[in-house]
Amino acid sequence: KTFTVKANEVKASVSPTLWGVFFEDINLGADGGIYAELVKNRSFEFDTPLMGWKLLQQGEEQGSLLVNNRGELNGANSRFIRVTSKTPTGNFGFSNEGFRGMGIKKGNQYDFSVLASQQEGTVSLVVELTNSKGEKLGSTTITPTGKPWKKYNASFTATATEPKAMLNIYMKGQGIVDLDMISLFPKDTWKNRPNGMRADLVQLLADMKPGFIRFPGGCIVEGRTLDERFQWKKTIGPVEDRGYLINRWNTEFKHRLTTDYYQSFGLGFYEYFQLAEDIGAEPLPILNCGMACQFNTAEVVPLESLDPYVQDALDLIEFANGSADTKWGKMRADMGHPAPFNLKMMGVGNENWGPQYIDRLKIFTQAIKAKYPNIQLVNSSGTDPSGERFDYLNGELRKMNADIIDEHYYRAPQWFLDNAKRYDNYDRKGPKVFAGEYAAQSVAIASPDNKNNWQCALSEAAFMTGLERNADVVAMASYAPLFAHAEGWQWTPDMIWVDNLKSYGTPNYHVQKLFSTNKGTNVVPLLLNNEVATGQDGYYASAVLDKNKKELILKVVNASNKTQETDFVIDGLSKIAAKGTLTVLRSDKLDQVNSFENPTAISPAVKDITVKDKKVKLPLQPYSVNVIKLKF
Numbered sequence: 001k002t003f004t005v006k007a008n009e010v011k012a013s014v015s016p017t018l019w020g021v022f023f024e025d026i027n028l029g030a031d032g033g034i035y036a037e038l039v040k041n042r043s044f045e046f047d048t049p050l051m052g053w054k055l056l057q058q059g060e061e062q063g064s065l066l067v068n069n070r071g072e073l074n075g076a077n078s079r080f081i082r083v084t085s086k087t088p089t090g091n092f093g094f095s096n097e098g099f100r101g102m103g104i105k106k107g108n109q110y111d112f113s114v115l116a117s118q119q120e121g122t123v124s125l126v127v128e129l130t131n132s133k134g135e136k137l138g139s140t141t142i143t144p145t146g147k148p149w150k151k152y153n154a155s156f157t158a159t160a161t162e163p164k165a166m167l168n169i170y171m172k173g174q175g176i177v178d179l180d181m182i183s184l185f186p187k188d189t190w191k192n193r194p195n196g197m198r199a200d201l202v203q204l205l206a207d208m209k210p211g212f213i214r215f216p217g218g219c220i221v222e223g224r225t226l227d228e229r230f231q232w233k234k235t236i237g238p239v240e241d242r243g244y245l246i247n248r249w250n251t252e253f254k255h256r257l258t259t260d261y262y263q264s265f266g267l268g269f270y271e272y273f274q275l276a277e278d279i280g281a282e283p284l285p286i287l288n289c290g291m292a293c294q295f296n297t298a299e300v301v302p303l304e305s306l307d308p309y310v311q312d313a314l315d316l317i318e319f320a321n322g323s324a325d326t327k328w329g330k331m332r333a334d335m336g337h338p339a340p341f342n343l344k345m346m347g348v349g350n351e352n353w354g355p356q357y358i359d360r361l362k363i364f365t366q367a368i369k370a371k372y373p374n375i376q377l378v379n380s381s382g383t384d385p386s387g388e389r390f391d392y393l394n395g396e397l398r399k400m401n402a403d404i405i406d407e408h409y410y411r412a413p414q415w416f417l418d419n420a421k422r423y424d425n426y427d428r429k430g431p432k433v434f435a436g437e438y439a440a441q442s443v444a445i446a447s448p449d450n451k452n453n454w455q456c457a458l459s460e461a462a463f464m465t466g467l468e469r470n471a472d473v474v475a476m477a478s479y480a481p482l483f484a485h486a487e488g489w490q491w492t493p494d495m496i497w498v499d500n501l502k503s504y505g506t507p508n509y510h511v512q513k514l515f516s517t518n519k520g521t522n523v524v525p526l527l528l529n530n531e532v533a534t535g536q537d538g539y540y541a542s543a544v545l546d547k548n549k550k551e552l553i554l555k556v557v558n559a560s561n562k563t564q565e566t567d568f569v570i571d572g573l574s575k576i577a578a579k580g581t582l583t584v585l586r587s588d589k590l591d592q593v594n595s596f597e598n599p600t601a602i603s604p605a606v607k608d609i610t611v612k613d614k615k616v617k618l619p620l621q622p623y624s625v626n627v628i629k630l631k632f
């Protein structure tokens with residue numbers, strides 16, 4: 001088979017945001033995931049205030065613990081605990097179980113902090129980590145002094161590695177002490193930031209060089225009810241003053257029950273913007289449009305009461321981009337980032353549909369465009385296996401002249417193969433497309449039995465050649481969901497799996513990374529017998545030039561079960577270096593997965609290839625994704 005590249009027939013520019021990531025706090029993505037806090041329910045705000053905590057007591061009653069609620073006095077963080085210690089021995093205390101235990105690494109420093117107010121007598125806190133056998137992994141002592149609330153910090157080094165450690169806090173001395181915001185972080189967070197993120201997880205994202213990061217979801221933007229929607233203003237400012245919210249995924253979903261899923265908002269909008277900046281991705285916040293999750297209550301806010309929602313959107317732009325002289329810009333500066341975050345786009349609504357969405361969207365659009373005409377707005381087209389709702393919305397959004405339409409597809413692998421040509425005949429003059437959430441489902445949408453197997457990843461790669469080929473209309477794309485904790489997930493498949501100590505990229509991650517790190521700048525035709533390759537003989541293909549690096553990059557999927565001898569003829573370049581590279585991602589087995597035990601079972605292999613007379617000859621292996629890179 002022969003492919004011909006027409007390297008001098010540039011078809012479209014590749015948007016720098018074409019390949020990005022979608023972050024949602026689902027599957028313990030934030031608390032218990034990328035947010036490195038090890039203590040669960042650190043300020044006792046869960047619906048059950050002592051969830052995650054357990055009393056430690058030997059023999060006679062040596063003390064007591066009482067949850068106090070300041071109510072209106074301190075709206076966001078109204079609860080604290082009052083601890084009465086009756087024994088000088090230090091045998092009474094309480095422990096925290098962490099998020100399915102705490103992942104502790106030998107030699108790492110751990111930073112403990114607590115807000116405390118000594119009410120009576122003197123009570124010291126003996127803080128220790130223990131492993132599942134109760135053996136000590138490190139400890140420190142804090143003695144709060146005086147009544148005014150004060151933050152106390154102490155650090156210690158762990159003596160062993162343990163995936164399921166517990167934090168014990170024993171009281172030594174007699175008296176009464178009030179405690180709040182009991183926190184433990186590893187020192188080695190991303191960029192060693194206090195209140196930071198797990199470095200291994202951020203690194204996996206940074207390695208993808210994503211063009212954008214969408215946050216904070218997903219359905220959590222909408223909430224099960226409007227009261228439980230995500231409100232960014234409650235996620236900024238001093239950590240102890242931020243809100244707390246039950247997570248929309250704290251629920252029984254597809255028979256998986258999660259009852260301890262809350263959002264502490266220690267990872268809030270400031271941190272999301274900072275993360276975007278760190279990994280070189282454009283921030284894409286998605287805001288509630290005045291509608292709760294339509295898969296739940298489908299509650300809406302009356303149009304005449306929509307103002308605060310719209311104001312949140314306007315204020316967010318000011319928070320991200322305003323000078324320190326503005327109210328919200330000052331808030332950002334006070335948090336440590338005087339320079340603007342340079343927000344360019346924003347989403348209004350996630351998987352919302354129906355005329356009620358359009359009515360609300362129009363009000364948002366008018367207000368945002370009037371004040372910030374350059375902000376690009378992402379509009380939702382929902383997800384719809386029947387296609388009906390989807391067509392209605394797309395029609396309405398086109399009439400509104402939407403900037404970018406967000407389409408979601410959680411479908412079978414075959415759908416992805418069939419839809420590699422999906423955008424070939426799209427209207428070039430209308431809105432751009434954001435393939436905002438997609439993932440091939442090996443069993444059925446969000447089935448707990450779905451696997452991140454090679455068949456799914458291969459079909460996504462085939463589909464992505466179609467996105468790339470149509471980069472003039474497809475502006476952005478992201479796999480979803482992003483993270484899943486092995487012991488706390490609600491949804492499969494997911495791109496990156498984590499436990500308390502480890503993480504690995506699925507084959508789907510490697511597909512995303514291959515496309516994203518080989519994005520190029522301009523699309524050029526890559527033809528198989530003068531046709532676009534959308535499945536003939538199992539081939540799917542696209543090509544880009546990288547004008548900055550002077551590279552020609554071909555992406556060729558061989559979805560067939562046989563090796564195919566393939567020739568590539570390069571037209572339109574005056575010279576090509578004699579050596580290029582071929583990166584192959586493949587497996588013989590379509591059901592192959594990566595796992596904690598074998599995290600790189602499917603991972604890319606690179607080798608040199610030879611170019612002769614502007615031709616390359618390659619046997620493309622069965623079930624393979626191939627990236628051919630040539631220098632010109």
Ligand code: AHR
Pocket residue numbers: 024026217218219220350351383437480481491
């Ligand atoms: O990615 C998981 C969920 O799928 C998202 O929260 C939602 O937008 C979609 O239905």
